[in-house]
Amino acid sequence: MIPFTAFAEVVAYAAGAALLVGAAGVAALYALRGRSITVLLAVVSAATVLATVAGIAAITLKMLISDHDRSVALTVTAIGGLVGLGVSLLLGHRLIGGTRSLLTSVRAAGETGRFGPPERRLPAELTELGAELSAAYERLDAARARERALETSRRELVAWVSHDLRTPLAGLRAMAEALEDEVVADEVTVRQYHAQIRAETDRLTAMVDDLFELSRIHAGALRLSRQRVGLSDLVSETVAGTEPLARAKGVRLRGEADGVLPVEVDAAELGRALRNLVVNAIRHTPEDGGVEIVAGAEEGMAYVAVSDACGGIPDEDLPRLFDVAFRGEAARTPGGGAGLGLAIARGIVEAHAGEIGVSNAGAGCRFVVRLPLGV
Incomplete structure (x- = not known):
């Protein structure tokens, strides 16, 4: 059984070498933070391999083993690291392909207004992101439809109200001019005109009240006293x-x-x-x-x-x-x-x-x- 002091010394040497390589890896990741996922994964894989190699080298030097044994250990570690680097590059390539597929779908949605998830199979996180994007575009499409319907309603409202205001106003003007010019002088007709003017005024007042109420509803300013x-x-x-x-x-x-x-x-x-x-x-x-x-x-x-x-x-x-x-x-x-x-x-x-x-x-x-x- 290895003595505790020797074990602690091995751990210290391995940890020191790994920390040095890890610090260099973190610095490299920070410097390359704007690069593609493939490059970042390669840096992570390389830092892992180098940290392992550095630790083994430090330990073997401390343990004073033969050059042959040291070479074997470092070679096995390097081969494992190369395999890990290759797997990282393949994973990065897959992630890049998935993100590019999503980007293509988003660009196409900008032209068509509809988002279609990529046909290729994506990692779970990217699949979830695609589903959220699809739901977001559906909500956006529904909001646009509501906006178009509201705009259509506004145009119809302006047209209808203009018509409904013009007709009674024209009648009010005609009756007012007839009374003013004394074209109508008999008492019965005068009372009739006054009654019609009052009725049309009440109708216009009710219309204005409706417009005010509707504007409060559409503006979200309707305050309820429940x-x-x-x-x-x-x-x-x-x-x-x-x-x-x-x-x-x-x-x-x-x-x-x-x-x-x-x-x-x-x-x-x-x-x-x-x-x-x-x-x-x-x-x-x-x-x-x-x-x-x-x-x-x-x-x-x-x-x-x-x-x-x-x-x-x-x-x-x-x-x-x-x-x-x-x-x-x-x-x-x-x-x-x-x-x-x-x-x-x-x-x-x-x-x-x-x-x-x-x-x-x-x-x-x-x-x-x-x-x-x-x-």
Whole structure:
């Protein structure tokens, strides 16, 4: 058994030689830090071999073994080091090939907008990186699609609002000029013009309010004052607020809620969303038709369903019904304002972490709002 002092001396010599070579290797890695992975792996392999050779040389000199034995030991170590260097170069070549394949895919994605992972088999880390890049490009593509849809909606909004503002403003100007020039002088006509001016002013005010609300929603500036309320109370208030419009139109309006359903919502904002849905349903339901509001709970969510008798909506229009300024076929446009009511309703519901959807059902459409139940 080797004496402890001799063993400690061997360790000291080997460690000293290895540390010197290791320090030189670290310095080389720092100097070549901008080079390819193959070069860096070659430096690591060479440092490992040289550290081993230096340690063996130091030990054999200290142990005073024969030149023949020393040569054999150093030769075996050098051969092993060369094999290790070759393996490192092959590994570096594989890594370089994988990274270049990823780089080619990324460059191609810059032209096509879609990222396709390389067909060659990559190391696990590069495969994971490729999957993350693919997911990132998919998210970016979805964001671009949303941006294009939003820009389209903005252009449509400008066009529709310009039209809807121009028509009442032209009427207001004509009536104001007629009154100013005393073209209209009889008392009955004057009162009629005043009433029309008031009605058009109210309509324009409501349109401006809708635009302001929509701008707050799109800017993320909609601040909700949540409180615990019963969904049945919201349904009752919605029915009471829209009953005069339904009566004037000759539409039957009915609302019911299944028990006490607590929800944490901004009662004013959610009430506005529900009124928009009901007003939309009443406007597009023919005389002597019916509009029904039903509230309940299913699958852990509260829901409010508004059903009308509008005759249905073409399937191709359903996905765009909540878009800004979208009106669809002409049969659904009378009295529809700037087409902002449904867009505002969607924005308010989504701000409450809820969902809103529409489908054709029975003699018309069924709008459904889903909200988390209050705990």
